[in-house]
Amino acid sequence: MESSAPDAAAIRGEIEALKVKKKEIDARIAALEAQLAPGQVCRNAGNGPVSDKNAAVSGTEHDLTPDMIYRYSRQLLLPSFGVKGQSRLLKSSVLVVGAGGLGSPALLYLAACGVGQVGIVDNDVVELNNMHRQVIHTEAYIGRSKVESAAAACRAINSSLEVIEHREALRTSNALEILSKYDIVVDATDNAPSRYMINDCCVVLGKPLVSGAALGLEGQLTVYNYNGGPCYRCLFPTPPPTTACQRCADSGVLGVVPGVIGCLQALEGIKIASSVGEPLSGRMLLFDSLSARIRIVKIRGRCLQCEVCGENSSFSRQNFKDFDYEKFTQSPMSTSAPVKLNLLGKDSRITTKHYSEIVRNGEAHILVDVRPEHHYKIVSLPNSINIPLSTLDKRVSEISSALEQERNQKADFEGERPNLYVICRRGNDSQRAVHYLQNTGFTSAKDIIGGIESWAQDVDPQFPTY
Amino acid sequence: MHLTLEFGGGLELLCDAVKIHDVHVEPPVGSEKMTMRDLLLWVQKNLIKERPEMFIKGDTVRPGVLVLVNDCDWELSGQLDTTLEEKDVVVFISTLHGG
Numbered sequence: 210m211e212s213s214a215p216d217a218a219a220i221r222g223e224i225e226a227l228k229v230k231k232k233e234i235d236a237r238i239a240a241l242e243a244q245l246a247p248g249q250v251c252r253n254a255g256n257g258p259v260s261d262k263n264a265a266v267s268g269t270e271h272d273l274t275p276d277m278i279y280r281y282s283r284q285l286l287l288p289s290f291g292v293k294g295q296s297r298l299l300k301s302s303v304l305v306v307g308a309g310g311l312g313s314p315a316l317l318y319l320a321a322c323g324v325g326q327v328g329i330v331d332n333d334v335v336e337l338n339n340m341h342r343q344v345i346h347t348e349a350y351i352g353r354s355k356v357e358s359a360a361a362a363c364r365a366i367n368s369s370l371e372v373i374e375h376r377e378a379l380r381t382s383n384a385l386e387i388l389s390k391y392d393i394v395v396d397a398t399d400n401a402p403s404r405y406m407i408n409d410c411c412v413v414l415g416k417p418l419v420s421g422a423a424l425g426l427e428g429q430l431t432v433y434n435y436n437g438g439p440c441y442r443c444l445f446p447t448p449p450p451t452t453a454c455q456r457c458a459d460s461g462v463l464g465v466v467p468g469v470i471g472c473l474q475a476l477e478g479i480k481i482a483s484s485v486g487e488p489l490s491g492r493m494l495l496f497d498s499l500s501a502r503i504r505i506v507k508i509r510g511r512c513l514q515c516e517v518c519g520e521n522s523s524f525s526r527q528n529f530k531d532f533d534y535e536k537f538t539q540s541p542m543s544t545s546a547p548v549k550l551n552l553l554g555k556d557s558r559i560t561t562k563h564y565s566e567i568v569r570n571g572e573a574h575i576l577v578d579v580r581p582e583h584h585y586k587i588v589s590l591p592n593s594i595n596i597p598l599s600t601l602d603k604r605v606s607e608i609s610s611a612l613e614q615e616r617n618q619k620a621d622f623e624g625e626r627p628n629l630y631v632i633c634r635r636g637n638d639s640q641r642a643v644h645y646l647q648n649t650g651f652t653s654a655k656d657i658i659g660g661i662e663s664w665a666q667d668v669d670p671q672f673p674t675y
Numbered sequence: 676m677h678l679t680l681e682f683g684g685g686l687e688l689l690c691d692a693v694k695i696h697d698v699h700v701e702p703p704v705g706s707e708k709m710t711m712r713d714l715l716l717w718v719q720k721n722l723i724k725e726r727p728e729m730f731i732k733g734d735t736v737r738p739g740v741l742v743l744v745n746d747c748d749w750e751l752s753g754q755l756d757t758t759l760e761e762k763d764v765v766v767f768i769s770t771l772h773g774g
């Protein structure tokens with residue numbers, strides 16, 4: 210029986226460990242009780258309730274309270290960060306623009322690490338198809354403001370943090386006022402015009418900008434307008450063509466990729482706020498998740514001819530307010546409403562409701578779905594043929610033979626040519642396809658307005674959307 | 676000379692979705708050195724399979740494309756006039772906007 214009895218030394222060891230834990234818990238209880246003491250609660254520069262226990266420890270050179278010392282102890286223990294870094298961090302304020310895939314992890318870490326104030330700007334609501342990457346939000350918040358959701362999560366992590374909610378879209382009309390309240394700006398947006406606007410506003414106000422981006426399986430990160438370094442426009446004076454500005458909603462994104470970049474954005478923000486380390490200015494980090502490679506490259510310095518930060522630039526607050534960023538980049542700031550194309554005449558288009566009647570009546574027709582193959586594999590309408598728009602010119606013969614086959618099968622409609630309908634996701638590519646087909650001899654080709662999204666909305670609510 | 680060319684940020688889609696290309700390139704006839712100007716022409720002719728306007732505008736890369744020679748912005752080495760050497764690594768990367 211000797212062998213099965215626990216080793217006395219192990220027991221003594223566990224007792225000691227538990228005693229240490231008990232001491233820590235007692236200290237924590239005392240600190241919390243002090244916070245509850247009546248008449249002792251007031252605001253302390255955004256760092257939460259203050260009591261005697263929360264007053265700065267006397268006889269030291271810092272003004273950290275016992276609570277702060279305990280909460281941030283693992284950061285205070287870092288020789289290169291320490292009390293100095295933490296004190297600076299607690300006095301700093303960071304604005305995160307966008308509470309999405311990048312903003313989610315950035316906000317979680319900024320809230321946890323002890324930044325004094327965190328501001329959040331966003332105008333969107335939480336949606337189910339955000340959840341895979343926008344990890345700050347929970348299902349309970351679906352349909353509610355992202356800012357509200359993110360702020361609640363930040364407060365739940367750190368009740369001593371001051372969270373400022375800006376439930377509005379950032380525009381030239383409000384950007385100067387909002388950004389001017391913060392020391393550091395984190396660009397966690399998802400579109401080109403917003404990126405130019407935030408950059409220019411940071412230059413005008415002299416704020417460092419931590420810029421991250423992610424799409425598909427790649428991410429990019431750099432710090433602009435820091436300590437004489439370049440701004441976004443020094444690197445990209447001319448906006449890219451709109452066709453080069455892909456969106457997560459179209460091209461897809463693996464959730465953890467913006468997660469990695471967002472974490473690094475928080476890190477760069479912390480480094481700047483605490484004056485610790487070397488911020489990623491004049492350098493850019495390129496992250497390729499599939500090949501598991503991170504490359505850090507040297508980029509140009511501040512451009513003397515830069516339109517906004519250059520030597521002879523006279524870009525003022527008024528210039529900023531008057532600048533039309535959507536016109537400059539030819540793309541909208543709000544990515545929730547993609548542009549609706551109007552390429553075809555009325556008689557070349559039918560509604561999804563109309564198409565559902567054609568199916569119900571068994572009319573002779575073929576349906577060509579011009580979405581990319583990997584979209585088609587997610588979901589498709591019955592009896593459709595998938596010919597992606599990019600391959601259409603090489604595969605028109607398949608359409609001819611499908612029409613021929615349909616004509617032979619539907620004897621009832623003998624003599625009548627089967628109709629040709631084209632569908633895509635939202636109704637833009639299908640118009641382009643019909644336009645092409647009409648020019649190549651399929652004169653009766655018709656586009657289904659609004660694509661399968663409209664089918665799901667108006668005909669079959671059970672039809673999956675993505 | 677041997678060069679390693681890499682495409683990223685979506686530019687790889689213009690060259691059969693292949694990101695890394697180990698290539699052998701010779702300087703133009705009558706010239707002893709190979710510049711980035713020469714390389715862009717070569718890439719356009721030999722690697723870009725579709726939508727060339729997504730890569731080139733005029734005689735240089737389109738706006739929004741960063742060019743890195745040995746992990747260094749080509750603005751720092753003379754842009755189109757950058758002289759390439761054996762085993763150089765040239766990266767073409769499109770700036771991303773998503774989040």
Ligand SMILES: [Zn+2]
Nearest residue numbers: 440443515518
């Ligand atoms: Zn600049």
